[in-house]
Amino acid sequence: MTNTTLKLLAQQLQLSISTVSRALKDHPDISTATKEKVHALANSLDYEPNAYAIQLRTQSSKIFGVIVPAIANLFYDSFIAAIEEESRKNGYALMILQSSDNPDNELNNLKIFRQNRVSGVFACLSAHTQNLDVYEKMSERDIPVVFFDIVPKENKYTKVRMADERCAVIAAENIIQRGAKRVLALFGDPALSISQKRKLAFQQFMEKYAPKTHCTYLHTNSSQEAETAFHKHIGKMQKFDTVFAMTDEILIGVMKAIQALNIKVPKEIGVISISNGFIPSLYHPNISYVETSGYELGKLAFVQMLANIKGGKTLSELTVDAKFVEGGSM
Amino acid sequence: MTNTTLKLLAQQLQLSISTVSRALKDHPDISTATKEKVHALANSLDYEPNAYAIQLRTQSSKIFGVIVPAIANLFYDSFIAAIEEESRKNGYALMILQSSDNPDNELNNLKIFRQNRVSGVFACLSAHTQNLDVYEKMSERDIPVVFFDIVPKENKYTKVRMADERCAVIAAENIIQRGAKRVLALFGDPALSISQKRKLAFQQFMEKYAPKTHCTYLHTNSSQEAETAFHKHIGKMQKFDTVFAMTDEILIGVMKAIQALNIKVPKEIGVISISNGFIPSLYHPNISYVETSGYELGKLAFVQMLANIKGGKTLSELTVDAKFVEGGSM
DNA sequence: TCTAAAATTGCAAACGTTTGCGGTAAATTT
DNA sequence: AAATTTACCGCAAACGTTTGCAATTTTAGA
Structure with a gap:
């Protein structure tokens, strides 16, 4: 027809x-x-x-591009859900592409976005992206870019991210408050700035306010690694009374080990993590965590985008605040 | 510029x-x-x-629409990931909208798709969609629709879904093989055909091949409900030696209860579920499950879509087969 | 050298809108 | 009754492509 x-x-x-x-x-x-x-x-x-005729005529597309490392991810999918909701409310549709942490895909995706003349793009850098020229090209085309989560260092960009340092500090506070004597702190890929930031903040806080507390710092790149690391370190020397997991991935590994060893939480060991809340709710007792909500981040990113579109350039770095959510594991 | x-x-x-x-x-x-x-x-x-000019001129858009109840969902996000991969390979981009299980949103989303003249849409019906007129309208516009997961009953549509009955039967087989005497079988929303199908198949198989096994059938609509149901039924009368969870949601509730009661898996109770595998891998021992891969389903949906586009109408219902994945919980 | 065929390139319409501007008829003012 | 305003509507260009066809140039055949 x-x-x-x-x-x-x-x-x-x-x-x-x-x-x-x-x-x-x-x-x-x-x-x-x-x-x-x-x-x-x-x-x-x-x-x-016909949207195409309109867009061709008006030169504006009512479509936002979103680029994430992976859609199938507890954090990013809630981020996407948030901007999808807002987009619909505002008459925009979303075009979603995943980079699979591969800079080539990233490049290609951005190209698709340009060809579709999106009105803006939400971008999460792939893990090891070095070259930001592609994003410069977007600016030349007057396509606003809002970076989220993994963002470039330069402050000529618009970015929103979690308050990484705050997260780590809040976790540290709660660990101190529990009266922890020996803590095992697990962080992610040491090459990622997010790992560095969180570790640094955590470490400094602990050294300053609880210098007598013994902390062991480890970096692990997967649930698997976290699990085996936990097994290894729980065995030798005195047992830890508290464990801190920087991400859901790490928490998963830790919890598998804890279940395997049938260690009682929180009696024998306290557990605290940074998460958006889903994984911590899977265990009994619920794991206490510092909340980093992808959903909140999405909402924030969207207002930034709108500001950028309406009011021209609005360069700034906004962070969504972190808060502690009591589980029962501390 | x-x-x-x-x-x-x-x-x-x-x-x-x-x-x-x-x-x-x-x-x-x-x-x-x-x-x-x-x-x-x-x-x-x-x-x-300029993609718009091209699409206007050629009347074809190189964009697929995807409509899911929610993006933030273990099953759907892997489905999305799969078709995203395939789409990119084939030069298509994806436009993703969520219905939040609300027929109004569904309507609206379809409208956006039509206005953007997508070349096809992948649709998962929202839970209680009755009226399929909207989808008829797509057909009138020659926009192929591939239904997935939650699909309409009529067989004039192209659909792909999990082999629901097979899943249930495989689970039942394994339960029988374990020598279960008393099993607690938990299913989802009784209004959903997927729940009905799985329950029916499960029940029939059990009654036929293990008539002496005592089965208790329950419907629960959330993790919460599953958790309390488990607590309630495990308390009174003789304990169950096996529990079957139809979905991840239910499994989560069950596992929380099991952890709370400190019941040993698989010694004191066997656990088996239907899942895409992520949730079962979170526990120790890993939960044995019948695999329903959103990823596989996505791949299948995509070939169906391509077939529909190339070769005109290809009405059929394809299912992706289920297989048992041994965890350690049985 | 002339002609026919082949190799290049250009013309112009079409896709479906939006929008500045001009035009006509009716309504209002003198 | 003439002049002016107001209310309504249509013309035509433009957005950036694609594509059938015609036009031009080059090459080849005789």
């Missing part, structure tokens, strides 16, 4: 295309009578404006 | 727009010499074809 167009409506009504167009959008120039006629026919013929 | 267009290239090269257009796509009519010139300038000027 052929789509109904303005032209078709115009022919059937013996009107000009422009009149039909204006009638459809309640232009004051058009009389109420014709407006009604037009609307009636448009409805009965199921008229749907 | 103003985008470079064919017109611009043509002017600078003293060529016609059509020649430039053809040169860029290696049309045999164009001489190698001019082709090279054109490509060179296009590169240096960062020419990027």
Whole structure:
């Protein structure tokens, strides 16, 4: 079946295309009578404006691009869910591409976004992206970019991210408050700035406010690694009374080990992590965690995007605050 | 900065727009010499074809729409990841919208898809969608629809889904093989056909091949409900020696209860579920499960879509097969 | 050298909108 | 009744491509 167009409506009504167009959008120039006629026919013929024609004509697309390392990820999917909601409210649609942490894909995805003339892109850098030229190219095209989560260091970009240092400090506070004597602190890939930031903040805080507490710092790149690391370190020397997991991934490994060894939480060991809350709710007792909500981050990113679109350049780095959520594991 | 267009290239090269257009796509009519010139300038000027103009002209969009109840979902996000991969390989981009299980949103999303003249849509019905007219409308527009996971009953549609009955039967087989005497079987929302199918198949198989095994069937709508149901039923009368969870959601509730009561798996109770594998891997021992891979389903859906686009109508219902994955919980 | 065929390139219409501007008829003011 | 305003509507260009066809140039055949 052929789509109904303005032209078709115009022919059937013996009107000009422009009149039909204006009638459809309640232009004051058009009389109420014709407006009604037009609307009636448009409805009965199921008229749907052709987005491409509009975008071609108006040079603006009502589509946002989103680029994440992976969609299948507890954090990113809630981020996406958030901007999807906001987008719909504001009449935008979303185009989502994943980089799989591969800079080549990243490049390609950005290209697709440019070709589709998206009105803006939400970007999470892939783990080891060095070259930001592609993003420069977006700016040249006047396409605003809001970076989230993994963001570039330079402060000429608009970025939103979690308050990484705050997260680590809040975790440290709670560990101290528990009266921990020996803590095992597990962090992620040491090459990632997020790992560095969190570790640094955590370490400094502990050394300053609880210098007598013995801390062991480890970096692990997967649940597997975390699990085996835990097994290894829990065995030798005195047992830890508290364990801190920087991410869900790490927490998962730790908890498997804890279950395997049948260690009682929180009696024999306290557990605390940084998470968006889903994984911690899987265990009994619920794991206490410092909340980093992908959902909140998404909402924040969206207002930044809107600001960028409306008010020209709004360069800034906003962070969503962290808060402690009591589980029962501390 | 103003985008470079064919017109611009043509002017600078003293060529016609059509020649430039053809040169860029290696049309045999164009001489190698001019082709090279054109490509060179296009590169240096960062020419990027305007997708909207192309789509307007060619009436085809290279975009697929995806509609899911929620992106933030272990099953759907892996489904999405799969079709995203395939799409990229085939030069398509994805437009993803979530229905939040609300038929109104579903309606609206479909509308956006139509307006954007997507080349096809992957749709998962929202839980209680009754009216399929919207999807009929897509067909009228010659937009193929591939339903996945939650699909309509009528067989005039193209659908892919998990082999629900097989899943349930495989689970039942393993339960029988374990020599279970008393099993607690937990299913999801009884209004959903997926729950009905799985329960029916499970029940029939058990009654046929293990009539002496005592089975208790329950429906729960959330992790919470599953958890309390487990607590309630494990308390009174004789303990169950095996529990079957139809979904991840249910498994989560069950496992929380099991942890709380400190019941040993698999010694005191066997656990088996239907899952894509992530949740079962979170526990020690890993939970044995019947695999329903969103990823596989995505791949399958994509070939169906391609078939539909290329070869006209290909109405059929394909299912991705289920297989048992040994954990250590049985 | 002339002609026919082959190799190149350009013209112009079309895709479906939006929108500045000009035009006509009706309503209002003098 | 003439002049002016107001209300309504249509013309046509433009957005950036693609593509059938015609036009031109080059090459080959005789």
